[in-house]
Amino acid sequence: MKKDDCIFCKIANGEIPSATVYETPECRVILDLAPANQGHALILTKEHYDNIYQLDEETAGKVFSLATHVAKAVQEETGCEGLNIVQNNGEVAGQTVHHFHMHVIPRHAGDDVQVTWKQGETESESLKALADAIKKHI
Template structure:
């Protein structure tokens, strides 16, 4: 399914031009217009899924191998030392376009600090209660 009012559906299906670096029958991978680093790309499914929880099994099974393939190509061609695979779900998690997509962000030696956090401290009882709450919802 595609959504007529979704900009990522339009980009993924070639209705809006983009700098495409990879395309097959299920995905289009484009250069991000607001890159976090040189080479930042987005993997867009051609079908519309709001977020990870909406994704179908076939797409889910193919997206991470594709991310690895493109990430390896980034390391070879851009001389980056690694890459982040980032996928946001929901406004509070940083999702701004509600069409499932994956960010591939090349990371360079001595590059800026991004996609990181300071580890907090967890109380063992809180971990136990939180774990129980999540298990009960599965």
């Protein structure tokens, strides 16, 4: 399914021009118009999924496999020393376009790109209880 009012659906399906890096039947890989660093790419699904919760496992496998190929190509071209793969779900997590997509962000020593969080602490008993509770849903 595609959404008529979704800009990423239009880009992914070639209705809006983009700096396309690669394309598969399921995805289009483009360079981000507002990159964190040069070489910042986006992997867009051609079908519309609002977020990872709607993504089927087969498509997810293809997207994540594609991310490894894109990461290697970005590293080869940019000479980056590291790389972040970021995928946000929901506004509270930083998702601004409600179409599943993945960021491939090359990183260099001293860049000012921020992909961080404050590390929390937990007790081993509560960690085990949470792990057991999550297992019930898998």
